[in-house]
Amino acid sequence: MEPLRSTELCPDETQLVSRSRRLSAPPDPRTALSMADAPRTLWAAPDEATVVGSGAAETIRADGNDRFRAVREAANELFATGDVHAGTLSARPRLFGGFAFHDEHDPAGPWRGFPGARFVLPETQLTYAEDGTWLTVHGVGRDVEAVESALEAAADRFDGATTPRPPAGPPGIERRERTTSKDRWRESVTAAIDRIEAGELRKVVLAQALQTALSRPVSLPDVLTRLADTYPDCYRFLIEPDDGGAGFFGATPERLVGRRGRTVETGALAGTTGRGDTPLEDEWLAEELRSDAKNVHEHELVADAIRDQLQPYAASVRTGERGVRRLATVQHLETPITAELAADEHVLSLVEALHPTPAVGGLPPDKALATIRDTEPFERGWYAAPVGWFDAAGNGSFAVAIRSAVAHGEAATLFAGVGIVADSDPDREWDEVQLKYRPILDELE
Template structure:
């Protein structure tokens, strides 16, 4: 058998994850551990490879079925840039288990020698200020600017960090994707881009954030202030409206709350609008995901102008950061999370990423602080402090 059902919770599968040999995706609905590669989804010949990605995936699943392969699921990651190659495979073996659970975890020494911000904090603030000027001049309405941390750590092993992330935020989307050549994409995203299970579609756009506080009273005040913030409500509405509009093309009915609520991770508060619907046509979860990607939460609006600003103002290639990560099966069911709160590890170390939405009244210092707070998800799992990167 090439498909194995694991008993109990997803703890055994998460413990069984091995970088370079397997990939992992854990959500509140369950855990997938993919081992080996039976067949990789080939790259597209089109400039916008994501436009025919769902078709190529279905073709590969058809090949697997015709060959008698028992795994009828594709897993992996899709990058931010529409012309960049996705990394999606039919695994040799696929193990399914329950959802992860909160559990104590130890922070292990990772041998990180140094951490270098890219760009330097002052240069990030300058980029935000330039974006605000461009927005006020009418070039676009919103963009999302990211910064990176380069951590030098030869021989870094992502597995303990992945286990720590899953134990700390079991209600999120913990992932680890083997990219080949000793590279691993891993993280713990709070944001579901879209899922399809049967005829039911769900999405949970997040935009508008505030750092959590260890003081309960202050933490409560921050959540309340976020829900009352005109700037954050405006930023969130751009994202929720776009997700609702896109899903409305594929669903015969949608249920959308009148306004956002506040949800929390271990490090952040987020404005959240859960959207549910029933699909009208035979579209897969990947069809829906590629139609939604990139949302204004990770790119901005209008999309083309916001993406151009990112290329102008960010000094690095995002790669898989702010792409999507997850799975789709031959029936079209699947889950895709937005690839945030993540890092890409290589044999010499790792690159951590975080971004913030920039609108007309954004404050550069506040956006820098927001990226630092978002980086805490990975910093904590790696045993680092904010002072290591400030």
């Protein structure tokens, strides 16, 4: 594998050193995550390698409305020189992390340790790729011998590690508290509809938060393993602050953007119904979703906006056929969208251009975000924001962090939202929020 720039550098000029080796008897991802040091990282996505990260060789943080550019520039500096030897492409250095939903983000309460943007280069990572499982050690400001020695020590620790036990069951919920009452919800949705009918908005996504007290501390490796069984085609993630005192995790069906070379993949995911108790009822619900005017309108707003947001960067944009995406508890309307870039663009430029999509924000974006700020009685934090990874070439993969929660000790806060358009019904939208809590709630109660 070629180095980032050149291995013919004086030791004091080399900032990043990376070494990898294939493991003959690797632990499964749950065991690897249980063995990992804080801050722990997990990224598992459809058609991608699964990565478990341990510790931090380097951390990039930024705040404010300039945070996308600040992260990109800091990463460019980190990756500018390096001595990298990786046995497979997916084991090369990547930064994992994400962003807060709002530019003005308050990292307090459950979001302590989660700034406006934060990305980690894991000190040690396991990459579960098609050509085997690779152990990688990254060092910044460390000499080659120290990194190679750390790789051998990590190999002794991980290779042949056995799974100590099957995943534990859910911790159980002793108490739950809604941040939004049903009466306040009706008032908020009605006020949003009034703004839409007055022409101030076309759509806005309103969310709720559910605070839970657990019977015992949650085991995130166990929760994520169960989510993998139930939602194998979703983007599963774990991001921890430096001290590992909390964990933001989820299993989201919504891709924000993936970039490899000049090929970009994204899509619209909006419009929701439940699952049926029988195959016949399931298909009936799917057909009703396909023809429901409210859901189709909401979906088309999202698809049109994503195409418009990509247009300044693209030589061409192609839209696939709209279909129904079936998950364990819900069904969504989904339209795949691909583009070819007119020039090389860093994936973070595309992330900034697309966030927030109307599927989690609204239209027009500025007025929708102001409405969300005025209406929601809690801090969204990183909920519904971009989470993912990128590399030295500007390639990367990001998802929208829905179907998610932030856990700390014996407490977890869950988030869910719905799109409000002119013909929304407050009670039906309330029921949809409760349905969207289920993926995480089922793993806790």
